[in-house]
Amino acid sequence: MTIGVLALQGDFREHMNMIRSLGVQVQLVRFPEEVALVNGLIIPGGESTTIGKLMVKYGLDKAIIERFTAGRLALYGTCAGMIVLARNIEGNESQPHLGLLDVTVRRNAFGRQKESSEEDLDVEGLDTPFHALFIRGPVIVRTGPSVKVLAKVAEGPVYVQQGMLLASSFHPELGRDTRVHQRFVRLSEQSLNQEV
Amino acid sequence: MAEIGTTRIKRGLAEMFKGGVIMDVTTVDQARIAEEAGAVSVMALERIPADIRKEGGVARAADPGLVEQIMEAVSIPVMAKVRIGHISEARILEHMGVDFIDESEVLTPADVVYHIDKWQFKIPFVCGARNLGEALRRISEGAAMIRTKGEPGTGDVSEAVTHMRVLMNEIRKVQSMPEDELVVEAKDLGVNVDLLREVRTLGRLPVVNFAAGGIATPADAALMMTLGADGVFVGSGIFKSADPLPRAKAIVAATTYWDDPKVLFEVSKGLKEGMSGIDARTLVELDKMQVRDS
Numbered sequence A: 001m002t003i004g005v006l007a008l009q010g011d012f013r014e015h016m017n018m019i020r021s022l023g024v025q026v027q028l029v030r031f032p033e034e035v036a037l038v039n040g041l042i043i044p045g046g047e048s049t050t051i052g053k054l055m056v057k058y059g060l061d062k063a064i065i066e067r068f069t070a071g072r073l074a075l076y077g078t079c080a081g082m083i084v085l086a087r088n089i090e091g092n093e094s095q096p097h098l099g100l101l102d103v104t105v106r107r108n109a110f111g112r113q114k115e116s117s118e119e120d121l122d123v124e125g126l127d128t129p130f131h132a133l134f135i136r137g138p139v140i141v142r143t144g145p146s147v148k149v150l151a152k153v154a155e156g157p158v159y160v161q162q163g164m165l166l167a168s169s170f171h172p173e174l175g176r177d178t179r180v181h182q183r184f185v186r187l188s189e190q191s192l193n194q195e196v
Numbered sequence B: 001m002a003e004i005g006t007t008r009i010k011r012g013l014a015e016m017f018k019g020g021v022i023m024d025v026t027t028v029d030q031a032r033i034a035e036e037a038g039a040v041s042v043m044a045l046e047r048i049p050a051d052i053r054k055e056g057g058v059a060r061a062a063d064p065g066l067v068e069q070i071m072e073a074v075s076i077p078v079m080a081k082v083r084i085g086h087i088s089e090a091r092i093l094e095h096m097g098v099d100f101i102d103e104s105e106v107l108t109p110a111d112v113v114y115h116i117d118k119w120q121f122k123i124p125f126v127c128g129a130r131n132l133g134e135a136l137r138r139i140s141e142g143a144a145m146i147r148t149k150g151e152p153g154t155g156d157v158s159e160a161v162t163h164m165r166v167l168m169n170e171i172r173k174v175q176s177m178p179e180d181e182l183v184v185e186a187k188d189l190g191v192n193v194d195l196l197r198e199v200r201t202l203g204r205l206p207v208v209n210f211a212a213g214g215i216a217t218p219a220d221a222a223l224m225m226t227l228g229a230d231g232v233f234v235g236s237g238i239f240k241s242a243d244p245l246p247r248a249k250a251i252v253a254a255t256t257y258w259d260d261p262k263v264l265f266e267v268s269k270g271l272k273e274g275m276s277g278i279d280a281r282t283l284v285e286l287d288k289m290q291v292r293d294s
Helices: A012-021 A048-057 A060-069 A080-085 A179-194 B007-017 B028-037 B049-055 B064-073 B087-096 B132-140 B158-175 B179-189 B193-202 B218-226 B244-256 B261-268
Strands: A002-006 A025-029 A040-043 A074-078 A086-089 A101-106 A117-121 A130-134 A139-143 A148-153 A156-162 A165-168 B021-025 B041-044 B078-083 B100-104 B125-129 B145-148 B208-210 B232-234
Touching (some): A080 A086, A080 A165, A139 A148, B007 B208, B021 B244, B125 B132, B145 B158, B232 B244
Parallel strands (some): B125 B145
């Protein structure tokens, strides 16, 4: 199995290192043909407008949607990645995005950088809290019926799953706790089974 | 309880800029063009370095009203410059909620001895450096991000290249240094030995390191990425060129696909004239911005 990390812009190296630390093979993805090499794809933290524009310009959006729709790709978006995965972006529908995750996100929901914070978060299915870093992070303001909320803060859900889609407002790749990435590796294994 | 303004949160925002382009803008329209082109952040300032160089006089922080308008106009993070050591200019920007402060040698220094104690702020700072010593001294003062200085406003990339080469070379040297030599090296560089030890372990700076100063073409950006930059600042290179938007888009693509000559060729061809520029070797010492602090 191989996990890809979309390497157009952002902290893709941190995701790569974390997946590697779990003993899973990693492929950086910058071209459409590289999408076919992976069973799971992480869309990292970064600037969502930058990642979205490059994704469309170089044809990655079509390749990702196609492989996902065929059931052969799991997707995980952190922060900017969550925005890119979302169906609706509040007040900014023209921003390029994949529209796969049935939620509406609010960008910079906590405010500007001076409101960015770190805190312990209770996550469904985890025995102990997850220490979460929110950096100009988004919050989900609408969840579709098939979306499961795994963690939330006062402003709204910040960690959700919908089938083969996983998204978090926070940045597990910047810490040492690998539990979110482990969940995504397990999810990607399911897409691998589809392959046979 | 949620904690704000921690070192991890400050350095973390810089991590999100990696592989991206931060563009100097002086108007709301330019900020919108930068966002449209795919900039990860804009640097709001009153005059771009090329004009500061040409017009002379004292260069100060931009009118906070202009910075505020730019913050309202774009959804991406906004940075702004303050003079070296100008605590009060920085406090105004922090109050306004600017996302990042650049304590910059591009402006006329307010304090010729001391830099701002950046640990006292909840928002992150970026500072310029020409070598490992300068970079680590700024990090000790609380900088959450470093940019190599280059020679701003020239459109000549050579100084940025020199500074990145020197920095990377010094890091490689430290990586193979035994403990006894490391202690003396820390003394020679005027830096904390623990910080130098961290550089030895990581094989890089403990914060994100961008290239800046003289980048004017997509190939310039790709060159700086090749030399190990985490991303690039483009100052005068975009809005002093004949057709800013296509050039800005091309520089964004070149920063992502820096190691792919095919993409670099595609984005580089047919761009209208770049900024005219100045050969950095013709500058006298007094005209160099990079020597304003150390």
